[in-house]
Amino acid sequence: MTTPDPDPDFDPALLVELCRPLRAAFERTAFTTDAVAAMLGDDAHAALGRGEPVPVRLACSGELGTLIRLFLLADDVLAEDASAALAPVSLTNALAAGLLAGDPTPSGTVRTLLDVRPVDLGGGNRWILADLDGALRPHLSTRDHVLGVGHASVSLLRAIPATPVGTVLDLGTGSGVQALRAVDHSEHVTGTDVNPRAAALARATMVLNGVADGDVDLLTGSWFEPVAGRTFDLVVANPPFVVGEGRVHNTYRDSGLDLDGASAMVISRTPDFLAPGGTAVLLASWLHRRDEDWRHRVASWLPDHGVDAWVVQRDVAEPALYVGTWLRDSGEDPRDPAAAQRALDWLTHLHAADVEGIGFGFVFLRRTDAPTDLLAEDLTHGFDDPLGDEAAAYFERVAWLREHDVLQSRLRLAPATALERVSVPGEYGWDERVVRVHRGDGPRWQHEIDDLGAALLAGMNPGGLALEELIALLAAAHDLDCGELEASAVPLVHALVRHGIALPG
CATH class of the missing domain: 3.30.390 (Enolase-like; domain 1)
Known part of the structure; x- marks a missing residue:
């Protein structure tokens, strides 16, 4: 059995320096979403999405195939093949930076230590650097694990209006997914994260994508502290909103605040960081408790004046399903005694708080100079259109209602x-x-x-x-x-x- 790799140490400065020739290698080999899909074909591409490596390996050929096996399958590949596919990147430099591990001699093999993949965030091909997720190679997530492009990230991307803005705050930037997309429709982006590892990988991601110096600032610090006193035209956040015991196991999802305290804090504080007319798009979770309407709970987190709010609940999970899902998300086996004990502690804590379910969804905010207007509602049925443009139109309709009889x-x-x-x-x-x-x-x-x-x-x-x-x-x-x-x-x-x-x- 393959021994799981932990999240590796890497040299932030060397990794950033390595990303410039790495971009050249990716452009030369066409390591893009479209080219990968074309090489694999529909069946092997679907297998990749299911975490089944064998059909993908059979479809790979040439230098592009080497990069697919190296970065998307986390395979060990011949150093000679990796060197050719990554040129002008030096394998010695890649090992020194912490991108690769192994034997760089021609007869040796190397493997990736980081997740590097092409993605389309809505504005064409980009590349994201993050920690490996264990989907195709056993992997141990550490406390400061940096998540790549997950389902929540994609949902948030689709919920952000594409309207051009001046300044953007990406609260809890992680690997920089939202900040990278925001570069396309803003003048300046600021990303914050409490995790220095996340800020370092996000900075490497920006360099890998040729983002100009000065277009994105990446600041390390807790919550809003790095941007105290500033306001923004757009605030986006995929914060660590998991409803738990107030302990941090993984910084990308655990806030250290009890139950839905992280969502309450972000929602209540965000209006202070919005410029007049500014918009916020937040992912959040909230409790469903006996004898308490979840709408009233979320409403209590908002000020009485100065905000139009649209809260959209997309899903509700009962506690056992919720806990089991998040344990599997971190690679824990529910049958393992340690994981089972954690599940017991977690569920006992939720039961003691009278939690019957956990809601998840979007919170859209617009800064106004009027009494707060709130609509909180369910949107649990399926639909294909993203919510970004709908949210912008919703706020325009609310403003019209305020101004007209x-x-x-x-x-x-x-x-x-x-x-x-x-x-x-x-x-x-x-x-x-x-x-x-x-x-x-x-x-x-x-x-x-x-x-x-x-x-x-x-x-x-x-x-x-x-x-x-x-x-x-x-x-x-x-x-x-x-x-x-x-x-x-x-x-x-x-x-x-x-x-x-x-x-x-």
């Missing part, structure tokens, strides 16, 4: 809107049970309405009547009290505007 406004339905009527067999034919209005794009929101609501929406068009006139006509046609109809219609219309179903005409 919907009763005096002309509204229109979004083009992707559909009306659905659901009926079931009855004694004398079909019995209608539900009427819904759907948005067919973006998050695909839906609202249950009644026949009066459907009639109200049918009258919405850009050249038509204002909402109060539509309501008056409906009230007269159905012999209803106009005031009572307004009282029920206005909240519905506000909700439909927030969800992009009814739009300003």
